[in-house]
Amino acid sequence: MAPQPIHKVLSGLRALAFLLGGDRRGNVAIIFALSLPVIVMLALGGVDIHRITTAKAQFQDALDAAALAAARSPYTTPEELKSITLVNLRANLKGIELEPVQDGDVQVAMNDKSVVIATAQGRVKTLVANIVLPPYGQLLDDTLPVSVRSEVNRSSRDVEVALVLDITGSMNDCAASCSSGRKIDNLKSAAKELIDIVVQDNQSPFYSKVALAPYSMGVNVGDTYADRARGALGSSTQSITAATWLTGSVKTITGITRAYTAVVTASNHGFKNGDIVTIWSAETMAPLNGVALTVGNATTNTFSLLGKDSRYYSAFSGRAYVAKCARADCNIVITMARHGLSPDGDAAVLSGMGGLSQLNDIGFRVAGVSATTATLALDASQAQLANAPMGGAAYTSGGQLVCGVDGCSNRDFVNAAGTWTRFPGTTCVSERAGAQAYTDAAPSTSSWVGRSYAGTGNACPASRIVPLTNVKKTLTDAINGMSAVGSTAGHIGLAWGWYLVSPTFGLWSGAGAPAAYDSTKTLKAVVLMTDGEFNTPYFRGVIAGDAGVGSGGADTHINQPATNGSSFDQAYRLCQNMKAVGVIVYTVGFDIGAAQNMTGPIDSAGELMARCATNPDRAFQASSSTDLSDAFRDIGRDITRLRISR
Numbered sequence: 001m002a003p004q005p006i007h008k009v010l011s012g013l014r015a016l017a018f019l020l021g022g023d024r025r026g027n028v029a030i031i032f033a034l035s036l037p038v039i040v041m042l043a044l045g046g047v048d049i050h051r052i053t054t055a056k057a058q059f060q061d062a063l064d065a066a067a068l069a070a071a072r073s074p075y076t077t078p079e080e081l082k083s084i085t086l087v088n089l090r091a092n093l094k095g096i097e098l099e100p101v102q103d104g105d106v107q108v109a110m111n112d113k114s115v116v117i118a119t120a121q122g123r124v125k126t127l128v129a130n131i132v133l134p135p136y137g138q139l140l141d142d143t144l145p146v147s148v149r150s151e152v153n154r155s156s157r158d159v160e161v162a163l164v165l166d167i168t169g170s171m172n173d174c175a176a177s178c179s180s181g182r183k184i185d186n187l188k189s190a191a192k193e194l195i196d197i198v199v200q201d202n203q204s205p206f207y208s209k210v211a212l213a214p215y216s217m218g219v220n221v222g223d224t225y226a227d228r229a230r231g232a233l234g235s236s237t238q239s240i241t242a243a244t245w246l247t248g249s250v251k252t253i254t255g256i257t258r259a260y261t262a263v264v265t266a267s268n269h270g271f272k273n274g275d276i277v278t279i280w281s282a283e284t285m286a287p288l289n290g291v292a293l294t295v296g297n298a299t300t301n302t303f304s305l306l307g308k309d310s311r312y313y314s315a316f317s318g319r320a321y322v323a324k325c326a327r328a329d330c331n332i333v334i335t336m337a338r339h340g341l342s343p344d345g346d347a348a349v350l351s352g353m354g355g356l357s358q359l360n361d362i363g364f365r366v367a368g369v370s371a372t373t374a375t376l377a378l379d380a381s382q383a384q385l386a387n388a389p390m391g392g393a394a395y396t397s398g399g400q401l402v403c404g405v406d407g408c409s410n411r412d413f414v415n416a417a418g419t420w421t422r423f424p425g426t427t428c429v430s431e432r433a434g435a436q437a438y439t440d441a442a443p444s445t446s447s448w449v450g451r452s453y454a455g456t457g458n459a460c461p462a463s464r465i466v467p468l469t470n471v472k473k474t475l476t477d478a479i480n481g482m483s484a485v486g487s488t489a490g491h492i493g494l495a496w497g498w499y500l501v502s503p504t505f506g507l508w509s510g511a512g513a514p515a516a517y518d519s520t521k522t523l524k525a526v527v528l529m530t531d532g533e534f535n536t537p538y539f540r541g542v543i544a545g546d547a548g549v550g551s552g553g554a555d556t557h558i559n560q561p562a563t564n565g566s567s568f569d570q571a572y573r574l575c576q577n578m579k580a581v582g583v584i585v586y587t588v589g590f591d592i593g594a595a596q597n598m599t600g601p602i603d604s605a606g607e608l609m610a611r612c613a614t615n616p617d618r619a620f621q622a623s624s625s626t627d628l629s630d631a632f633r634d635i636g637r638d639i640t641r642l643r644i645s646r
Helices: 003-021 026-072 078-092 183-198 222-230 283-288 472-480 490-501 567-580 605-612 625-642
Strands: 106-110 115-125 143-153 158-166 208-215 238-244 246-253 263-265 276-280 293-296 302-305 320-325 332-336 347-354 363-369 373-377 397-401 410-414 420-430 450-453 466-469 522-530 584-590 619-622
Touching: 026 078, 026 115, 026 143, 026 625, 078 106, 078 115, 158 183, 158 490, 158 625, 183 208, 183 472, 183 584, 183 625, 208 472, 208 490, 222 420, 238 347, 332 397, 347 410, 347 420, 363 420, 410 450, 420 490, 466 472, 466 490, 490 522, 490 567, 490 605, 522 605, 522 625, 567 584, 567 605, 584 605, 584 625, 605 619, 619 625
Parallel strands: 158 208, 158 522, 522 584, 584 619
Antiparallel strands: 106 115, 115 143, 208 466, 238 332, 238 397, 246 320, 263 302, 276 293, 276 320, 293 302, 332 373, 347 363, 347 397, 363 373, 410 420, 420 450
């Protein structure tokens, strides 16, 4: 135990001695003299008990690893097995508060069932319990014994473990006690402890590997795997052959009043009462741009905008433009051989429009489609139309539909606030939709995993997946480089934890390729860790409009509900399916509430952690850095011991 706790114990004893020793009554002095040794023994003996408990756990880990090394060796005689065990045991005991282990303290043999049985005796030097207290003499010996035992089936199993680690923005905070730094730093330490336990130095004849799937708003698979997982992102355009929007000619506006009913000045405009017109380039009166307006009180040079109260707009300045709409709703209709657009959240960006240059480089809400036409509404584009050039009233030639649907390099969509947004494609991925949403089937043109388009406010995390490896430095370097940012798409992290140990997903090669599903030969496990609620489901590559609190603002969400429903529901279904093929699932909730119920739809992280785990013994709750380290160590030990008989 560290000197500081010992100092506290001694300080407490000094205070007690001063209090009782200061009492001059005879009976108190006698009681004090007789009881002091007992009090000292109980108080100071507890220090050594703690040290012994810790040392024994570490001794057990060391013997497990050493016995495993002996079982992997080609040797069969007790002498040979003991020699291998001693070398590995002593290497594993470095830094542990245990007296040097002698050859005679270790016994190793293999029985007729090819089980290597190792036992070891050790001694822990006491710090305080060996003091002498007159008249009792020495309380305890200078050292106290500890015994450990390990049995390893020589027909052991390979081990493949995927760590699904929460690196969301909340991990920059500290846990409830706030006494041990940021949660992300606590996680890094705990994850590296697990790796030290699981990944053995000896990788023959059985290997032990770990993979990493850090997640926040998605999972970054990196350039190496992105195209193979979600398909290559395209940038091709489609040629427009016709466009209908306005009739007549474009008129220049020189003034708009601020009045209960706005009055527009446009010389010789030619409009009649009841005409439907639209305005653009009215920068200081933004709400008038890109909407259908009804003409009233028309004169040669002025007309009213019926129902438009402009009293609270900024004063008009500069010039704006107005023209009569070809349709009552003022929507644009474009024609092309094919377009791929959908009215479910898509925005269409036009370029090179001959005769209608005011529409170029603006995204318009897709209001309807047919096989060869798309109807585009203006309501999501008012801010852009407020700065558009004059242009013309009739399409003449050319024009391209820019690639902006799911699968393109950029994603043009209408956000949950009702305006056009463009996000770039990333090497992050979102959930898979369709028939393979909850399987580990290999990605293909019919079953790509979801793409992820992200803005700067909830960006793709820099930390990338690491396929299975037994190189500890590769794993620890990746963990050390993790930074906390973004919202919580835990269901996506969980899916990739499964994919990383799946032999059927098919992205991995060489040392990173998982073994076939065969629990007698390979132990496969996924460790899911989170510090909060899963709140980031997707719709066609963009965070869904019904995503939870903390997943970004409405301007970063598409105006559609999640394709697969809630993140919790998706995660639970993934857990059930991976467990069905023999993957062991461990869960670690860090600084989250416990489950409030265990039936019906999952509505909290605590409930998900409890229901997702293979069994209750594999669901852990941690409220401090110490708890987190304990949980990861316990998981590491459990995984190691699952491959050995005891």
